[in-house]
Amino acid sequence: MGTEGFAPLQVTLGRVAFGALVLLAILVIKRERLPRSARTWGHLAVAAFLLNALPFSLFAYSELTIPSTLASICNATSPLWGMALSVVALSEDRPTRRRVAGLGIGFLGVLTVLGAWQGFAGTDLTGTAMALGASLSYPIGWIYVRRTLGGTQHSHLAMSSTQLLLATLQLAVVTLLFSPPPTAYPIIPLLAVFALGALGTGVAFLLQYGLVAEIGPTTAQMVTYFIPVIATASGVALLNEHLAWNTPVGALIVLAGAALTQSKPRST
Numbered sequence: 001m002g003t004e005g006f007a008p009l010q011v012t013l014g015r016v017a018f019g020a021l022v023l024l025a026i027l028v029i030k031r032e033r034l035p036r037s038a039r040t041w042g043h044l045a046v047a048a049f050l051l052n053a054l055p056f057s058l059f060a061y062s063e064l065t066i067p068s069t070l071a072s073i074c075n076a077t078s079p080l081w082g083m084a085l086s087v088v089a090l091s092e093d094r095p096t097r098r099r100v101a102g103l104g105i106g107f108l109g110v111l112t113v114l115g116a117w118q119g120f121a122g123t124d125l126t127g128t129a130m131a132l133g134a135s136l137s138y139p140i141g142w143i144y145v146r147r148t149l150g151g152t153q154h155s156h157l158a159m160s161s162t163q164l165l166l167a168t169l170q171l172a173v174v175t176l177l178f179s180p181p182p183t184a185y186p187i188i189p190l191l192a193v194f195a196l197g198a199l200g201t202g203v204a205f206l207l208q209y210g211l212v213a214e215i216g217p218t219t220a221q222m223v224t225y226f227i228p229v230i231a232t233a234s235g236v237a238l239l240n241e242h243l244a245w246n247t248p249v250g251a252l253i254v255l256a257g258a259a260l261t262q263s264k265p266r267s268t
Contacts, residue, residue, distance in 0.1 A: 002196060005189030008060035009179040013171040016052050018197025020164035023206060027161050034162050035154050043148045044163045050141030052167035053174070055134035062134070065127035069114045072228045074131035076110040079103050079221035082139030086217065099219065099261045106225040106257030113228045113250030142217035156209035164205065219261050225254045
């Protein structure tokens with residue numbers, strides 16, 4: 001809905017800007033402060049690029065040439081990338097057999113929800129590569145945050161607020177250079193971008209920081225598997241889209257995979 005009134009980079013910029021504004025408002029209400037350390041700001045600038053500016057822009061451009069279904073499948077590869085990278089980069093977050101099995105089952109559930117067996121005739125390779133690059137950027141970013149800012153004393157609110165603020169500055173520069181300013185601000189696309197920024201970026205990133213700190217970046221990336229499920233359910237409820245058999249079946253498979261990643265073997 002946002003791209004009906006704005007260019008991809010403008011949607012991305014609005015997304016991080018509205019997300020930053022919401023978190024900064026909460027920061028003021030709770031009387032917390034942004035980090036003062038230049039080192040922390042430097043690391044968060046890298047995180048803002050890897051977790052916000054780069055993947056959000058890549059997905060925005062990829063969906064100009066590939067269907068959103070294929071983009072969702074590419075997005076759902078993020079936990080699998082994270083599992084492979086954690087073996088090399090995070091000794092404390094090595095995947096167990098149960099976690100590997102859960103991730104695999106979850107990915108199968110995503111493919112079921114999206115009806116991947118129907119195929120993608122005439123798929124654009126460049127758009128697909130951009131979507132896959134975006135999904136790879138997420139685990140790289142969260143592993144970077146875990147390794148460089150894992151023991152910080154700052155709250156998740158302060159960290160995520162600073163990160164989205166830095167992403168807004170990065171995208172503002174890029175948008176000014178590569179995208180002409182909008183000639184109008186239609187209300188429906190503007191509200192759509194606000195919702196995406198305030199809820200799907202600001203509040204969501206605040207929750208994601210807590211998840212990564214509690215269960216590690218590999219398992220935290222499991223949330224990616226729920227995006228197609230929730231998106232499909234929202235499409236049915238809000239946009240009168242058709243609900244096929246594979247959606248609830250795939251959702252149950254995703255839930256089973258998620259439960260398996262969080263289960264622990266019985267002690268004897």
